[in-house]
Amino acid sequence: MGTTQLDTVPEPKYWHLKTVLAEALDSEFAVGEILPNERELAARFGVARATLRQALEQLELEGRLQRRRGVGTTVAPPRVGVSVGSVQQGRPGATDGDWEVADSAPAVPPAAVARLLGTEAGEPVHIVRRSRVTGGQPVAAELLYVPPASVPALPAADAPAGPPGARAVLAELGNLGLDGEDQAVELGSARADEAKQLDRLPGAPVLVVTTRYFTRGRTAAVAVATYRADTCRLTFGDSGTVELAHETRDAGASRV
Amino acid sequence: MGTTQLDTVPEPKYWHLKTVLAEALDSEFAVGEILPNERELAARFGVARATLRQALEQLELEGRLQRRRGVGTTVAPPRVGVSVGSVQQGRPGATDGDWEVADSAPAVPPAAVARLLGTEAGEPVHIVRRSRVTGGQPVAAELLYVPPASVPALPAADAPAGPPGARAVLAELGNLGLDGEDQAVELGSARADEAKQLDRLPGAPVLVVTTRYFTRGRTAAVAVATYRADTCRLTFGDSGTVELAHETRDAGASRV
């Protein structure tokens, strides 16, 4: 065969579509602007709606679009940087930035958490629920697991419940003097309860941040926080790597 | 109508399916085991293949499954923890763990990177490509941007190319003495070139880690690393939050 099959990998339609749409977003749309609806867009590009949706899903995953049922698809603002490390912030100290205490109750933690805490399986701990709000938008839901041993001043089984109880646990934890932490980040999908708090649908992509708080070398508490992956950029370190987005990974590097 | 419509939110099929499959994975399958094919599974559960795929996609996103075209769907091992912060590791110093230098070349960085570096737009910098391998599997692809000003010992326009050149840049950067860093993590999707390095399809979910290296208060270099989101758990801090996975977020908390 004389036809030297050149390396023409047929690019999937949705991939090409995504590229075209991304360029259009950069040049022809303003943040918050509402796009034509999916049926309209699909027709305009001559593809099935499912294919169009595949492209939109990717763009939403990358934080470029926001879709809401019954409303429409809008151009998303750049991701907000939320500080999750080093800086004195997740700690107690009243009114620390943008955490909102929800409530507290004793319960048996998942086995993996108990392992991290070094508590007996089946042993109940204080579970404090908090949500984090930035710019009026909910960005994270957190469960903070505090073994009774870490807050001896509080009655183990009969701690005050609700927001006051939660604040009491946090205050006690602060008195303890935390001297270190340890974090891990991984991708997950929102459970039903988390989704509701984050104003997303179940299954939405989230960044799960697991933090271990230390005091005198021992694990004093464990926090599992789930951040909206579409709207958040997690920052570690003091200065906070302000401003920068998907653009850092754009083309234009044009290697020589 | 006497039927008081109780708050029965009809759970989507794919969601329920995902739950069922997740339980089956925990109880009936071993890591690496291969699942029945999609058509078979769809038939077995009495759903369309697309619906079944929606469930599989979520499980893959959560790192529970691994799917490979032409091969099949297998049960994924737990995510590997990869250290990305604090510890002296991304830095030069020969043979530092699991980074593999690919090459180096001068090129004009994306505008957002130039802004971080504080270089003129259009000014070329050294771009070092590295990949990170853990347990024989590629986990990350990195582009390290180093302005000529940070490595004055190297010829700006005519630096050695290829792996030797890359190592030269890294060595010079090490001599400089970095005294701080600054990181951000966000969700992205793999570009075509990254996908190839990571042995995934384009569009695969990745965790993008942007690191700013400081020396004497100035930004000496910027690294943009993309980690496979399906197989990696990024760890920050010294001890590394060993061992723990999706389990930390499982049910069983059973609030009181």
Next chain:
DNA sequence: TAGTGGTCTAGACCACCAA
């Protein structure tokens, strides 16, 4: 070459929101 997952279509109906 047979079997896998990946892409794509053209429909349908449903849940949600705003007017």
Next chain:
DNA sequence: TGGTGGTCTAGACCACTAG
């Protein structure tokens, strides 16, 4: 109530891998 995105179906064909 009309319009939006979300779910679901039952097909088809393609790209890739392995034997």
